[in-house]
Amino acid sequence: MVVTMREKPLKLLWLEALMRRLLKDDVEFHYYQEQYRRLDAGFAGEQKIDRVWHELIYPNTFFVLHNVCLVNTAQHLHQIDTLFICPQFMLVIEIKNIHGRLEFDQHTHQCTRTKVDGTVEGFPNALTQTERHIQFLKDFFASYSLPVEGAVVIANPSTIIVNPSNTLPIFHVSGLHKYLQSLFKKHPKKIMTDNHLTQFVQGLLAKRTIPQIHTTIAPSRFRHGVLCPKCSYQNNMYFHRGIWKCSFCHYRSIEIFAEAMLDYRLLVSHCITNQQLRAFFKINSNDAATRLLRKFQFPYTGTYKDRVYHLPENLLEHMKKFY
Ligand SMILES: [Zn+2]
Structure with a gap:
């Protein structure tokens, strides 16, 4: 069987x-x-x-x-x-x-x-x-x-x-x-x-095929950032010293970033640059964004300045290894 x-x-x-x-x-x-x-x-x-x-x-x-x-x-x-x-x-x-x-x-x-x-x-x-x-x-x-x-x-x-x-x-x-x-x-x-x-x-x-999603939703139609699961994803979390904190209920999490990245991969793109990461997840520091991208060892193409990181299909399991 x-x-x-x-x-x-x-x-x-x-x-x-x-x-x-x-x-x-x-x-x-x-x-x-x-x-x-x-x-x-x-x-x-x-x-x-x-x-x-x-x-x-x-x-x-x-x-x-x-x-x-x-x-x-x-x-x-x-x-x-x-x-x-x-x-x-x-x-x-x-x-x-x-x-x-x-x-x-x-x-x-x-x-x-x-x-x-x-x-x-x-x-x-x-x-x-x-x-x-x-x-x-x-x-x-x-x-x-x-x-x-x-x-x-x-x-x-x-x-x-x-x-x-x-x-x-x-x-x-x-x-x-x-x-x-x-x-x-x-x-x-x-x-x-x-x-x-x-x-x-x-x-x-x-012979199997994986059905693709053909609908694209303009990013202006959805909330950006890392959203707080304890607040039913209604409030943003901010990144401070390696930890995400909810500005409303003060919930703290490191792992929540993986879920937010999955949202990004599903709704926006399979690739991300340092600049796109900072814009989408509302991270002010260039260095903090670089550290985050390096931490998860995403495969990348391009030289340092124009580097494009490729988010793998098994994103959650991939990121889990680095927490
Ligand atoms: Zn919250």
Whole structure:
């Protein structure tokens, strides 16, 4: 059995940074807040379902891949929440963590959620999404005869599913084990050996793509500086003798700088100069900024005066080593 770790999608990290920094009176604040809420709930739902795999007792090798992003021939992205692969079949799982009453209209393909207070909202139809992924995987791996199955799993136990499709199964997470058992019965024949399966999965992982954030928010629309987490990121911290201090609640931290740098990397740029560091983080001293940049040993290009520091992808872990 192999269960890969689920990492926060880049879009969610980006929205988290934006929620810390976007000005509350920004015209798009509520728009991004709603996007953040949906994505955060979705991620929480996926984590809930991940626990099920660890309880699965199955004698053969199987793989559970999370957030699998592949590009089809038309250059459109397929972002699959979970992909279960065993020698008999593969299963695409679309996970929804939506509370309330979830209704599917078979004619319009519209999915609506009705909250307890009666508010009705439209959601992307998970069944249509899953069917799209199934067809794509069938085409993508046409040379393998591994059957492709799909299901929509609801992570929130209180959700009421209304008018589910008769073409694709949709059920609560508690039904996942039973559904897997039914698939093992439906596809008893092993199509691949364990070794072949491992090679197949390695090939699939090599084809993965990382979806990029294409939205840019003008820096004038968000708060600059190192923001105080104890003040819900509403107040600035100032840098004094190597320590960041909140000007409002007097909270002190050295490590908080890493989080602020991550915000900078997510929202502004993957590169930073001494001057940009001083401007963004409101550091007056040139020497203090130089010391900070040197302390974390970021890779750089350019000579001393025009030096550009490159912020690595694993920024938090990288910076942790130097505290
Ligand atoms: Zn504070």
